[in-house]
Amino acid sequence: MNLLCSISNAELSITAAITGIGLVFAALLIAKLISPKSYSLRKAEPYECGIPTRGHSMIQFKAGYYIFAILFLLFDVEVVFLYPWSVVMRGMGPQGLLCIGIFMFVLVLGLAYAWKKGALKWD
Amino acid sequence: MFDFGKWTSAFNDWLLGTGMADWLAILIECVLIGVGVLLVYTVLALFYILYERKLCAWFQCRLGPMRVGKWGLLQVFADMFKILIKELICLKGTDRFLFKLAPYLVITSSVVMLACLPWGNGLQIIDWNIGIFFVLAVSSVGVLGILLAGWSSNNKYTLIGAMRSGAQMVSYELSLGLALITICVLAGTLNISELVWAQKDAWFLFKGHVPAIIAFIIYVIAATAETNRGPFDLPEAEHELTAGYHTEYSGIHFGFFYLAEYLNLFIVSGIASLMFLGGWMPLHIPGWDGFNAVMDFIPSPVWFLLKAFFISFVIIWFKWTFPRVRIDQMLSFEWKYLMPFSLANLVLMAVFVAFGWHF
Numbered sequence: 127m128n129l130l131c132s133i134s135n136a137e138l139s140i141t142a143a144i145t146g147i148g149l150v151f152a153a154l155l156i157a158k159l160i161s162p163k164s165y166s167l168r169k170a171e172p173y174e175c176g177i178p179t180r181g182h183s184m185i186q187f188k189a190g191y192y193i194f195a196i197l198f199l200l201f202d203v204e205v206v207f208l209y210p211w212s213v214v215m216r217g218m219g220p221q222g223l224l225c226i227g228i229f230m231f232v233l234v235l236g237l238a239y240a241w242k243k244g245a246l247k248w249d
Numbered sequence: 250m251f252d253f254g255k256w257t258s259a260f261n262d263w264l265l266g267t268g269m270a271d272w273l274a275i276l277i278e279c280v281l282i283g284v285g286v287l288l289v290y291t292v293l294a295l296f297y298i299l300y301e302r303k304l305c306a307w308f309q310c311r312l313g314p315m316r317v318g319k320w321g322l323l324q325v326f327a328d329m330f331k332i333l334i335k336e337l338i339c340l341k342g343t344d345r346f347l348f349k350l351a352p353y354l355v356i357t358s359s360v361v362m363l364a365c366l367p368w369g370n371g372l373q374i375i376d377w378n379i380g381i382f383f384v385l386a387v388s389s390v391g392v393l394g395i396l397l398a399g400w401s402s403n404n405k406y407t408l409i410g411a412m413r414s415g416a417q418m419v420s421y422e423l424s425l426g427l428a429l430i431t432i433c434v435l436a437g438t439l440n441i442s443e444l445v446w447a448q449k450d451a452w453f454l455f456k457g458h459v460p461a462i463i464a465f466i467i468y469v470i471a472a473t474a475e476t477n478r479g480p481f482d483l484p485e486a487e488h489e490l491t492a493g494y495h496t497e498y499s500g501i502h503f504g505f506f507y508l509a510e511y512l513n514l515f516i517v518s519g520i521a522s523l524m525f526l527g528g529w530m531p532l533h534i535p536g537w538d539g540f541n542a543v544m545d546f547i548p549s550p551v552w553f554l555l556k557a558f559f560i561s562f563v564i565i566w567f568k569w570t571f572p573r574v575r576i577d578q579m580l581s582f583e584w585k586y587l588m589p590f591s592l593a594n595l596v597l598m599a600v601f602v603a604f605g606w607h608f
Contacts, residue, residue, distance in 0.1 A: 133275055138282065138375045139383075142364035145283040146357030149290065150505060153333070157501040161336045170341040184344075184400065184408070191416045194580060198419040201588070205426045208595075209382050212433040216602060223603045230592060237589070246584045248577030 193245050197237075204233050251548065254371030282374060286364055290512065293363075295325045297511040300558070301565055308569040335500035340403055343497070347401035352498075352505035354394030359512040361387045366519040367445050369529045369549035380441035381429055384520065385422070388475075391509065392418045395484075398506070399494035410493030413576060414477055414484035420583045421474035421481075427591035428468040431460060431598045432524045445528035450535055452527035458606065460598035465525045467591050469563065472517035474583070476510065479567035480574050514561055522556035529553040 171179065207229070215222045240246060264274045299314070299322070306313030314321030339345060364374040365384050377383045392415055399411020433439055435457045436447045447453075453461050474481040485493030495506040522528060529549035533541045574582070600606075 133278060135375055135377050137275065137279065138364070139361060139377075141279040141283050142286060142361045142375060143357050145286050145364075146360035147353055148283070149287055149360065150353050150356050153501050153505070154337075157333050157335075157337060160334050161500060162334075163336060167341070169338065179404075184403065185405075187408075188412075191412045194416045194420055194584075197584070198423065201423050202419075202426075205423060205430065208427075208430050209379075209433070209439060212430045213437060213439060215434050215599060216437040220603050223599050226599065227596070230596065234589075234592065237584075241585070246581055248580060 190248055197240060197245065200236060201233070204229075252371045253369055253549075257371065286360060286374065290360060290363060293515055294508045294511050295329065297515060297561070298325045298328070298507075300561070301511070304562065304565050305569050308566070329504075332504045333501055337502055338497075338499045340497055342403040344401035344403070347397045351394045351398035351401065352502060354397065355391050355509040356505050358387050358391040358394065359509045359516060362516045363512060365441060366516065366553075367441055367523060367528045368553055372529075372550060373442060376440065376442050378440045381433065381439050381444070381520075381524070384441075384516075385426055385429070388513075388516075389419075389422065391513070392422075395494050398498070402494075402497035404497050406490045406492075407494050407496050410484045410490045410496070413490075414494055416576075417474055417477065417481060417483065417579060420580060421471045421587075424467055424583065424587045424591045425471040425475055427588070427595055428464040428471060429520075429524055431464040431591070431595050432457070434595070434598050434602055435461065441523065441528075444523065445530055448527040448530050450533055452525065452530070452532075454525045457598065458601055460594050460601060461525065463594045464591070464598070465521070467587060467594065468521055468525070469560070470587065472521060473564050473567055474579070476513045476517055476564070478510075478514065478564060480571035481579055482568070482573060483576055483579060514564060515557060518557040518560035518564065519553070521560045522553060526556045526560075527552075528556075 208226070211222065211226055215226075218225075261274070261278065264277065265271070302324075303313045303321075314324035317324040317327050339348065361375070362384050365376075365380060365387075367373040375383075395418070396411050396415045399407040399409075399414070402408070432444075432453050435453060436444050438444060438447065448456070450456075454465055455461075457464070473479040477484050484490070485495075490496075495503055498506060529552050531541070531544035531547060531549070531552055533544065
């Protein structure tokens with residue numbers, strides 16, 4: 127039961143989201159009104175420990191993070207499937223255990239494959 | 250236990266009794282809820298900044314902020330005012346739209362998560378039947394904000410910091426989710442208020458046998474990494490990345506990330522107390538009726554806050570005790586140890602529940 131039964135959860139979630147947006151907006155507005163403003167070309171350069179920036183900063187780099195993102199996608203979808211299972215698990219008894227056991231076995235095989243291929247190694 | 254739902258429904262009846270239209274009543278209530286959430290959000294953020302600074306000082310045998318106000322209590326207000334009057338700098342070459350969008354995403358996700366927490370009996374704002382799943386889903390919007398902040402800043406350090414932060418947060422989200430599913434299997438529900446009520450006789454930490462304790466340990470480690478704190482604060486490793494993904498943000502823009510970081514600390518502690526330590530439920534020991542009756546006298550929000558502050562204390566303790574890990578250590582720790590362990594732990598819990606071996 128939420129705070130007020132007369133308001134639906136969707137409306138409350140939207141209220142909370144609007145509150146967050148409002149907080150940022152209001153604080154930015156106050157800061158804009160009372161903060162000083164000045165501009166110079168030197169000041170608008172990125173802070174890279176005093177060394178002038180070389181080249182463009184929005185670059186492609188290191189695939190290491192990319193592989194972990196792909197692995198994450200695989201396992202995140204798995205976790206999404208586990209949520210509904212966790213709710214009905216108690217009523218299903220040993221059958222529920224068997225079903226999810228096979229599901230997890232296949233996924234663990236996937237992790238084992240990635241591990242063996244060296245995807246988890248950072249180099 | 251006092252039911253705060255009585256007050257809110259009485260207020261609702263009074264509002265409808267004045268003869269105003271339904272939509273107007275709902276609007277007024279929504280505005281009041283929004284103002285309440287905002288107040289709680291800022292007060293908690295200010296409290297947490299002082300809490301962390303004081304604890305950090307005591308761990309290092311210092312006194313911490315002492316000059317402004319009694320015991321430095323007004324220091325955070327001074328800091329807040331100072332950060333408000335600083336200039337907002339937008340560098341040349343930044344992607345202005347994404348640069349300004351990032352704080353909105355980070356703050357909004359933490360406000361919505363805060364609104365999902367059960368503060369007391371009848372003191373919960375959003376209560377979906379998929380409650381805990383909703384909280385995790387919203388938390389991943391925050392990751393998006395951090396990635397955008399790093400990408401749009403036109404700085405190589407912020408880009409690397411954001412990528413690290415993203416890789417770390419998505420990796421540890423898995424063990425976090427699996428630890429929570431372990432408890433959901435035990436409870437048989439995802440609804441937050443039902444989860445709390447299911448712990449009426451005993452908290453899940455004590456109820457769930459060994460797997461619940463393992464899940465709790467996994468959760469605390471994953472939550473530390475999820476909030477980019479403690480030994481896992483790689484995204485803002487100052488000796489290599491200046492300040493990580495928010496290096497180029499100034500003034501209140503930086504303040505938003507700072508605020509969200511502390512609120513996320515409170516939120517993960519709140520979820521830990523909700524899933525493992527009974528949420529707002531008082532400490533009940535089956536059979537000790539007198540003890541249980543005495544515990545019921547302590548108001549439910551006090552229980553919730555004390556548990557959350559305790560978990561936060563543990564996480565802050567980690568931060569000021571352990572040295573920082575390397576990125577390869579951190580990722581292999583998650584994928585080679587924590588993830589397989591939490592999967593095995595989930596299966597163990599499922600076996601315990603299927604055969605009725607839990608308490």
